Amino acid sequence: MEADTTVKKKIWAFGTKEVVYAAIGAALYAVLTWAFNVWQIPGAGNVGIRPAIVIPMFFGIAFGPIVGFITGFVGNILADMLSGYGFWIWWDLGNGLIGLIPGMFSALIYRYNETKSILLGEASVVLGSAVGMAVASLSELWVSGADMKTVIFANFIPAFLTNIVWGLVLLPILMIAYAAILKRSGR
Numbered sequence: 001m002e003a004d005t006t007v008k009k010k011i012w013a014f015g016t017k018e019v020v021y022a023a024i025g026a027a028l029y030a031v032l033t034w035a036f037n038v039w040q041i042p043g044a045g046n047v048g049i050r051p052a053i054v055i056p057m058f059f060g061i062a063f064g065p066i067v068g069f070i071t072g073f074v075g076n077i078l079a080d081m082l083s084g085y086g087f088w089i090w091w092d093l094g095n096g097l098i099g100l101i102p103g104m105f106s107a108l109i110y111r112y113n114e115t116k117s118i119l120l121g122e123a124s125v126v127l128g129s130a131v132g133m134a135v136a137s138l139s140e141l142w143v144s145g146a147d148m149k150t151v152i153f154a155n156f157i158p159a160f161l162t163n164i165v166w167g168l169v170l171l172p173i174l175m176i177a178y179a180a181i182l183k184r185s186g187r
Helices: 016-036 053-064 065-083 089-108 115-143 148-184
Strands: none
Touching: 016 053, 016 065, 053 065, 053 089, 053 148, 065 089, 065 115, 065 148, 089 115
16 A cells, blocks of 8 residues: 555654664664774765665655754764764764754655655755755854864765765665565555
8 A cells, every 4th residue: 555645744753663773763764874984984074974864855755854964963972082083063963964854854755765755765865965065164253263164075965965876776676675564464
């Protein structure tokens, strides 16, 4: 049975199921980010090549903006702690936004394997990454005293580009797989 496109989704719901999804998402994001943190982009300020960035994006689309935000925010805190980077609230907030914004798009997505839904997911990857990494990168102006050139070229561009590459490639795969899981479970 396919989802009824006339029924409005409650994307801001946050109950027991969403707490569980957020915890699973944050744990997955933390462990996979930590595992890939060994691959840093040369010349970038602690920006890694991290395919795990798709996790908060997907969890936002599948389970709503609150789950997406918690997945990115808490997952990034845990990953940084595991990697020995310490606590960087603005980068954690930026990663939370990377999950929150796709979650806001989830109100428009009913069938995860349809072209329209995948294109909306792709648009959310670009917008979420742009907003999230802009917040994080711009914080370096006052947190570390970086100049705008450093913020743009050592922080924003490397982080934004790696995020959208992984998001644009991996999100459709996860959405199609999730659609198959929902279909098998009768939802």
